[in-house]
Each structure stands twice: as structure tokens, then as C-alpha cells.
Amino acid sequence: xxxxxxxxxxxxxxxxxxxxxxxxxxxxxxxxxxxxxxxxxxxxxxxxxxxxxxxxxxxxxxxxxxxxxxxxxxxxxxxxxxxxxxxxxxxxxxxxxxxxxxxxxxxxxxxxxxxxxxxxxxxxxxxxxxxxxxxxxxxxxxxxxxxxxxxxxxxxxxxxxxxxxxxxxxxx
Amino acid sequence: xxxxxxxxxxxxxxxxxxxxxxxxxxxxxxxxxxxxxxxxxxxxxxxxxxxxxxxxxxxxxxxxxxxxxxxxxxxxxxxxxxxxxxxxxxxxxxxxxxxxxxxxxxxxxxxxxxxxxxxxxxxxxxxxxxxxxxxxxxxxxxxxxxxxxxxxxxxxxxxxxxxxxxxxxxxxxxxxxxxxxxxxxxxxxxxxxxxx
Numbered sequence: 001x002x003x004x005x006x007x008x009x010x011x012x013x014x015x016x017x018x019x020x021x022x023x024x025x026x027x028x029x030x031x032x033x034x035x036x037x038x039x040x041x042x043x044x045x046x047x048x049x050x051x052x053x054x055x056x057x058x059x060x061x062x063x064x065x066x067x068x069x070x071x072x073x074x075x076x077x078x079x080x081x082x083x084x085x086x087x088x089x090x091x092x093x094x095x096x097x098x099x100x101x102x103x104x105x106x107x108x109x110x111x112x113x114x115x116x117x118x119x120x121x122x123x124x125x126x127x128x129x130x131x132x133x134x135x136x137x138x139x140x141x142x143x144x145x146x147x148x149x150x151x152x153x154x155x156x157x158x159x160x161x162x163x164x165x166x167x168x169x170x171x172x
Numbered sequence: 173x174x175x176x177x178x179x180x181x182x183x184x185x186x187x188x189x190x191x192x193x194x195x196x197x198x199x200x201x202x203x204x205x206x207x208x209x210x211x212x213x214x215x216x217x218x219x220x221x222x223x224x225x226x227x228x229x230x231x232x233x234x235x236x237x238x239x240x241x242x243x244x245x246x247x248x249x250x251x252x253x254x255x256x257x258x259x260x261x262x263x264x265x266x267x268x269x270x271x272x273x274x275x276x277x278x279x280x281x282x283x284x285x286x287x288x289x290x291x292x293x294x295x296x297x298x299x300x301x302x303x304x305x306x307x308x309x310x311x312x313x314x315x316x317x318x319x320x321x322x323x324x325x326x327x328x329x330x331x332x333x334x335x336x337x338x339x340x341x342x343x344x345x346x347x348x349x350x351x352x353x354x355x356x357x358x359x360x361x362x363x364x365x366x367x368x
Contacts (some may be wrong), residue, residue, distance in 0.1 A: 069201020
């Protein structure tokens, strides 16, 4: 149990990830992406909203996988001590930032991540498993995404630092 | 010798029906725990890794690629697993990668980690999931109206890196990529910040 509570080294995580990818390929004989699962759940939700009825979930193996990941993450967070109820983004300030800011930021980022995934044919996880299967396109996607994500994250961080420095200057 | 014969006669299990669903749920449970252990469910840690404040996830990704590509080649040669690669146009992957990266850099969440974050108590991940749901009609619109444009102006990028001359030869690009990833991992592990 202590082994589960402790933070693992990155090489332990990497070995476990490789084991799970290979086990998944052996068991399901399909690429292990969560893109189809998320699409299926989203389409069910859309149908439910459009037709005003309770969502009918198509229990494919993708949906089962997503269901398992949800409860696995819940158990993992409890064991690891990472469970924390948070209603707003950690770096948002003020009432509007914590309510409307969080909602808008989440909506826009989620929209972009999924739009990019649809254009590239798979989301990040599916691209990692495809790259492990020697896919040149998946490797290209991973490199492009990580560079783009790094630049965006750095840009946002710099602009926040500038804002906080300006606020401090105003207070002084 | 008998073990070798059994190993070489193996094929993917390729489950189907209810058994596949049941195994997928159990598999997902373990994968969910692993996602939390890898800190993928915590967007603050993911963003720290994207801005190189921490190198933990870069090391994880590099070692996963290096080890995974070699293990996959080994298992594929023994027919334990099979390759599943979809063909996609170059511009689709490039534009998709850039757009996905902007979204990832903004919030640090991808579809599966949004589910994991929600399960870890981060209720705000719901907004990301709603955003993802809203992307589906937009993507359908693009696919119906501009889908042909992307494939018209670009060739297929999803070719395999595996060499036709065999797996364990020097002209196999997959082995080179795995080797480069391993060397980068070692450099970061030796020269980068030490993990506590």
C-alpha cells in the first residue's frame, strides 16, 4: 500500500505505461485512443439535449474504458492523496475570474484540444500509442503539439507575470 | 524450447462482445490509477512541465517512446501485437497539432486527463469537457466543407517508420528514433533537476 501512496519515479511510470499499451494492443487488437470514447459520450449528450430525453449511452468497449478510467482515477486520487475539490482554475483570481473566467477558459481550451484532435484523427493519448507503433504522423503530431503547447503556456505565464508586476507597481 | 514455440505461435487476443467491455472497464480502472500516479490529472503540474519548470513528464514521454518502440518491434515480430495506423493528410496533422497544442497550453488538459481530473475532484474540468462536446459539430462542419481541401493539398503522412529490411538493422528509422529518445532521456536524467 505504501508503494501506491508514494510518488513513483518517471521511469517506473514509463515502464507501466509501455506495459499497459502493449497489454491493450494484445487484448483489444485496436489502437488505444480515447478519442472515439469521448466522441461517443459527447454525441449521446448532444442527442439528449436536442431530443429532450435522458441520454442513451452506447456501451461499447471505448465507453467502458472511459468509465473505468473515471473510477480508477477517483480511487488513484484517494490513495495518492491527490483528491481535491476545486471549482475554479487554480490560477484564476477574483469573483469573475473564478466563475466566468474559469468557464470561458475551460470551454475555449477544450474546444481547441478536441478540434485539433479531430483534424489529426486522434487525441494525444491515441497519438502516443500510435507513435509507439512506429507511426511517423503520430510522432510529428506529438512534436508539433508539445512545441505549440510549450509556447502557449510560456506566453500565458509571461503575460500573467507582467500583470502581477503592474498590479504591484500600482499598489506601491 | 517449448516456451519459445508457444511465444512464437501467439496472436493478439482481440476480445469481442461483453468480454471486451468487461476487460475494458477493468483495464480502464488500472489505467486511471496510473494516470493519477503520472500526475496527468493535475493541470498545474502539466503546465509546469510544459514551461520546463519540471522535466518529469518529458522524461516520462521520452522513455515511454524509446522503450515502447523497441518492445513493440519485439512483440510484433513474434505476432503478439499488430500495428494499427490510420492514414491522414499532412496538413490535417500539422494544423491539428498546433490547435491541440494551443488548447493544451491554455489549460493543461486533454480528453482523457479531463476525465481523470474530474474524478480527482477538479470540477472545473466539466467546462473543458463541454468545450470538447461543442467541437464535434464544428469539426463536422469543417469535415463536410473543407475536408477535401486538406487531403487535396497534402500527401499521407502516417507511414510506418519500420524498415522493410527487418527490425534489427541499422537502416530502421524506428530504432534511430528510439535511440535518440533514449539518449535525450539519459541527458535530461543526468543533467536535469533531480526527482525527489
